[in-house]
Amino acid sequence: MWWRRAPGPVDETPSTPQERLEELLSAYLDGEVTAAEATEVEAALEADPAARDTLEALRTMTSAFASLGEVRAPRSFAIPAAPTVAATGPLATFRSIEVFMRASAAVAALFFVVAVATPNGADTPVANFATQAESDAAGGMATLQSAEEVTPGDAPAPSFGPPSAEDAGASDAGNDADAGGGTDAGDGATPSVDFGATGLADGERSAGDEPTDDGADRRSDEGALETLKAPEPGTFGGAVSSDGVGGVAPALATLALLLTALSVLLARTRARG
């Protein structure tokens, strides 16, 4: 029936009785005929010696082709694990740049968080470096203030300026403030002058409470001072001391965002590629 015939190239359809018989014989050989077609083929084979020859030739030929079998693959086609796949070619370059970008963004973000989350905690040593450079006598106070400034949300750096000149008291108090800092946590809004007084008071109490620790306290103070003095001018610490958190934090945030955006851009480029 022509209306049931599937559309296709003209040469796919048998155009002569001989072609139709060959197609039936071919399908019969493969066991791909209906019962009616099988009956038709068997009748033809019975009546036509040429049909029998054709079927036999087809059988021999298909057997010969079937004997070709499989060819051994020249190599293994096993799929390497993903990292190995990515380890070659331009993809690897893209990946390594992307990894660098992400790592840089993470480091910048970390610095940003440290700078913002502990405004004066980070700022205090920095501010103290300047104070330290001005006066040797301020050293003990700087230590005291450094310890005190662990307290979150306390006064701005310039208010640390007028330290008391009571060296001995400040020295001990500074060390004791390491332990006292926690107890002072609620004094965040207290002005700096009060810090000094509180620190001294704490220090005096400490000295009174634990006189035997005096020597050790001094050694710790010296260590703390060395630590505070450690950054060289022009180093990262020095740069922060001159600019202050207010200048650095936005720059770090921008850097982190920029690097993240670049790494995302790279990832998308790679995905499209």
Place this chain on the structure above:
Amino acid sequence: MTTPFPSTAPQQDDVIDALVERARAGDLQAFNSLVLRYQDGLYSLTLRMLGSSQPAEDATQEAFIRAWQRIDTFRGGSFKSWLFTIAANQARDELRRRVRRPAQSLDQARDDPDRADLDPPGDEPSPEAEAERGEMRAALEQALLTLPDDWREVVVLADVHGMDYREVAAATGLALGTVKSRLSRARSRLREVIRDSRELSDAVERLGVRR
């Protein structure tokens, strides 16, 4: 040079099913076990469809990668047929990309060094017999290359790799009736080619009878 055809024993089927399940769960090692099991078959198919080894290697590798990427779309049935379908599509894509070239003559094809690996060793008792059978197989492989690409694909799938019409239809995307008629046409053409060549006639007689 040949590997055994994958066994269809129930025990083997269970092993394959288990590997397929693990592969579907993301186990690359299990998938690679399947790759090693079927890579000779896929490479043979693509080599016969494409006619030379490097494109066949590329198509085979790409087929396995695609299969791995789309393993979750495998809906059961014969995993081998599923792989062959992907490989046939891959080879067909490659054929479409090529500039249509005239069919190779037997002599041209025989001189192609890439065709040398189409001579799989058998279990012949002597090197001479082995060489002779290798030549007969090579002659038959070249005869396949005289067919148009779309006819050759059907013959390779059905006659060389033993797929039934339904599997060939699935692998080629053709209607069952088209597979039937195209295979018949291709076989008729091959019979003519073989009739015209003494060497091919002898090869078919000897290889066909032995089977």
